[in-house]
Amino acid sequence: MANIKIVVEKCVGCKLCIGACPFGAIKVEDKKAVIDEKCTLCGACVSSCKLSAIDFQKEETITMDDLSSYKGVWVFGEVKCGTAASVSLELLGEGRKLSEQLKVPLSAVLLGENVEPIANTLISHGADNVFMVDHPSLKIFNDESYTDIFVQLIQKYKPEIVLMGATTYGRSLAPRVSSRINTGLTADCTGLEIDPERKILLQTRPAFGGNLMATIICPNHRPQMSTVRPKVMKALPADPTRMGEILRPEVVIPQEVKVKVSQVVSSVCEMVNLTEADIIVSAGRGIGDPKNLKVIEELAVVLGGAVGASRAVVDAGWIEYSHQVGQTGKTVGPKVYFACGISGAIQHLAGMSSSDTIIAINKNPDAPIFKVATFGIVGDVLEVVPQLVSEFKSRLG
Ligand SMILES: Cc1cc2nc3c(=O)[nH]c(=O)nc-3n(C[C@H](O)[C@H](O)[C@H](O)COP(=O)(O)OP(=O)(O)OC[C@H]3O[C@@H](n4cnc5c(N)ncnc54)[C@H](O)[C@@H]3O)c2cc1C
Numbered sequence: 468m469a470n471i472k473i474v475v476e477k478c479v480g481c482k483l484c485i486g487a488c489p490f491g492a493i494k495v496e497d498k499k500a501v502i503d504e505k506c507t508l509c510g511a512c513v514s515s516c517k518l519s520a521i522d523f524q525k526e527e528t529i530t531m532d533d534l535s536s537y538k539g540v541w542v543f544g545e546v547k548c549g550t551a552a553s554v555s556l557e558l559l560g561e562g563r564k565l566s567e568q569l570k571v572p573l574s575a576v577l578l579g580e581n582v583e584p585i586a587n588t589l590i591s592h593g594a595d596n597v598f599m600v601d602h603p604s605l606k607i608f609n610d611e612s613y614t615d616i617f618v619q620l621i622q623k624y625k626p627e628i629v630l631m632g633a634t635t636y637g638r639s640l641a642p643r644v645s646s647r648i649n650t651g652l653t654a655d656c657t658g659l660e661i662d663p664e665r666k667i668l669l670q671t672r673p674a675f676g677g678n679l680m681a682t683i684i685c686p687n688h689r690p691q692m693s694t695v696r697p698k699v700m701k702a703l704p705a706d707p708t709r710m711g712e713i714l715r716p717e718v719v720i721p722q723e724v725k726v727k728v729s730q731v732v733s734s735v736c737e738m739v740n741l742t743e744a745d746i747i748v749s750a751g752r753g754i755g756d757p758k759n760l761k762v763i764e765e766l767a768v769v770l771g772g773a774v775g776a777s778r779a780v781v782d783a784g785w786i787e788y789s790h791q792v793g794q795t796g797k798t799v800g801p802k803v804y805f806a807c808g809i810s811g812a813i814q815h816l817a818g819m820s821s822s823d824t825i826i827a828i829n830k831n832p833d834a835p836i837f838k839v840a841t842f843g844i845v846g847d848v849l850e851v852v853p854q855l856v857s858e859f860k861s862r863l864g
């Protein structure tokens with residue numbers, strides 16, 4: 468474990484280190500620096516002390532010899548609204564391929580309360596076993612306790628690969644875990660493969676605004692950690708006859724957590740369920756005015772779909788960020804995606820081009836969106852969409 472302490476004999480209380488700490492974890496009392504519990508062991512203060520009065524012991528780095536003791540592929544079994552999040556099932560599908568190439572087991576890590584049925588779902592979607600920690604204090608996701616337990620499990624069982632969904636939970640958990648165990652993390656991967664010779668994970672993700680794909684490796688540390696957005700990978704169909712083991716590892720459940728969840732507002736996860744929607748109707752700047760969003764919403768309602776938006780519409784304040792589709796918004800893969808008055812910038816395409824069918828409505832016949840569209844309608848969105856609404860209404864009753 469990393470550790471930090473003030474060498475009191477050397478400290479003169481000059482306070483230089485206070486400004487160097489980004490977490491406000493240092494104060495000077497009786498002319499001596501004191502580091503409190505806010506310290507994250509980042510090490511940023513060490514070089515600020517001209518008298519070498521800050522003794523910082525880094526986490527031991529894993530040596531190459533140790534790397535071979537790390538075995539197995541793990542997927543974080545995220546629980547959302549009482550069920551396994553679809554991204555976890557997708558990652559199990561991808562994890563199966565990786566584990567078969569490496570000839571190692573595929574495990575899911577499941578934290579929560581009364582989650583055994585979810586463990587069975589994870590097995591039916593490809594997990595060989597599930598590390599399940601079932602405890603009332605884990606009922607609701609908590610960054611601190613989930614990180615603490617995940618780190619304990621990694622230190623004990625040493626997986627070589629850990630995959631998490633690039634969801635709100637996964638994006639909070641993955642960096643905390645990776646920094647605690649001093650390993651790398653590649654966020655928002657779109658492709659995962661095993662290097663056949665070195666048996667290491669090749670993690671591919673868009674870089675430089677989506678203009679090139681970068682393949683990132685983590686050769687010297689373990690586990691190799693990646694997050695992947697929902698709908699990028701494909702889940703295996705559920706096989707209820709699949710057998711797997713539910714393991715109940717002994718861990719220390721953290722008792723003192725700084726942040727306590729007092730209430731979960733479910734409307735956010737239920738209403739803007741873009742990543743799960745089969746049909747998405749998205750609005751772009753071409754709708755011209757925020758009041759025209761109701762035309763888009765109407766089409767979404769008639770089709771039982773969700774409303775998405777381009778960043779231009781979000782930045783203009785016409786709709787909340789939770790609706791944004793694209794590189795800096797959500798990645799979606801519905802059966803049908805309507806792009807209404809959206810130009811088709813590369814950053815937007817990064818979030819929706821894997822949709823099964825793309826229907827683009829744009830008054831400019833040269834708009835780039837038509838290059839990825841399955842069907843294109845050249846016309847005014849405010850004329851075309853109401854016609855679609857009335858046609859679908861009459862056909863669907
Ligand atoms: C780092 C970075 C990250 C980004 N992330 C994202 C992201 O996550 N998601 C995203 O969407 N963008 C993102 N962007 C912004 C992106 O580059 C575009 O600016 C944005 O997608 C444009 O939105 P738009 O297509 O709605 O608007 P515009 O580009 O202005 O296009 C409007 C379209 O509507 C058409 N139109 C106009 N009037 C009508 C009408 N009456 N009927 C029919 N068509 C009409 C026009 O012909 C035009 O094609 C990002 C940019 C950067 C630099």
Ligand code: SF4
Nearest residue numbers: 478479481482484516
């Ligand atoms: S910079 Fe060094 S000497 Fe000055 S207060 Fe901090 S620890 Fe003490």
Ligand code: SF4
Nearest residue numbers: 488506507509510512
């Ligand atoms: S290690 Fe980082 S968090 Fe801890 S006292 Fe130093 S600067 Fe602050």
